[in-house]
Amino acid sequence: MFGTLGFSYTGLIFLCCLFIPNIIYGFNLPKDYLKIEENKIFLTFERIGQLFCTVFLLIFDDFNIHNFNLWTMWLGIAFVLMALYLICWGRYFIGKHVSIDFYRPFFGIPLPLAVLPVTAVFLLSVYGKVIWLGIAAVILGIGHIGITAQNWEAIKNQ
Template sequence: MTGTFGFSYVGLIFLACLFIPNILYARVPPTDAVKFEENKVLLACERAGQALCTVTVLIFSDFNVHSVDPRLLWLGGALVLMLLYLICWGRYFAGKHVTRDFLRPFLGLPLPLAVLPVAAALLLAVYGRVIWLGIAGVILGVGHIGITAQHWAALKKVERP
C-alpha cells in the first residue's frame, strides 16, 4: 500500500505521454490565447500535484508489470485513458491551434485534457497499490481540473459577447 522503492518503466512511459505533447504545446500555443487570472490555491495544488505525481510514478516499482493477474485491468484502463488523452492532443495539433480545440469536450467528457490524465493517474495508483500516487492524483485533480474549468469559463465569456 505504501509502495516498493525502485524505478518504474511504466511511470516513465506515462510521463512521456504527458510531457511530449505539453512540450509541443509550448512551441505551438493557441493563436487566440484567452487571458484570465488563475486561482492561486488551485495553481498551488496543480503544481504540487504535478511534482508529486512525477516523482511518485518514477520511484515505485509497483507500477511495473510483475505478473499476469486481474489487477492488470486497472493498468489497461489507465493506458486506455492515456491513449484518449493523446488523441485529444492530436485533435488540437491537427486543428487550427485554437483554445476551443484545446478545451472542448471529447466523447461527451468535459475538459478531457485535464480529466483524462488525472483519472489515468488514479487508476495507476489502484493498479500499483500505491496510496501516495492516489493522494498526489487527487491534489493534481483539484488544481488542474479547477484551473482548466476556469479557463473554459473564460473562453465561453469571450465567445459570447
C-alpha cells in the same frame, strides 16, 4: 499500499505521455490564446500534485507489469485513458490551433485534457496499490481540473 522503492518504466512512459505534448503545446499556443489570471489556490494544488506525481511515478516499481491477472485491468484502463488523452492532443495539433479544440468535450468527457490524465494517473495508483500516488493524483486533479475549468469559462465568455 505504501509502495516498493524502485524505478518504474511504466511511470516513465506515463510522464513522457504527459510532458511531450505539453512541451510541443508551449511552441504551438492557440491562435486565440487568452492569458488568464489563474486561481492561486488551484495553482498551488496543481504544482504540488505535479511534483509529487512526477516523483512517485518514477520511484515506485509497483506500477510495472509483474504478472498478468484480473488486477492488471486497472493498468489497461489507465493506458486506454492515456491513449485517449494523446488523441485529444492530436485533435488540437491537427486542428486549427484554437482554444475550443483544447477544451471541448471528447466522447462526452468534459475538459478531456485535464480529466483524462488525472484519472489515468489515479487508476495507475490503484493498479500499483500505492496510496501516495493516489493522494498526489487527487491533489493534482483539484488544481489542474479547477484551472482548466476556470480557463474554459473565461474563453466561453470571451
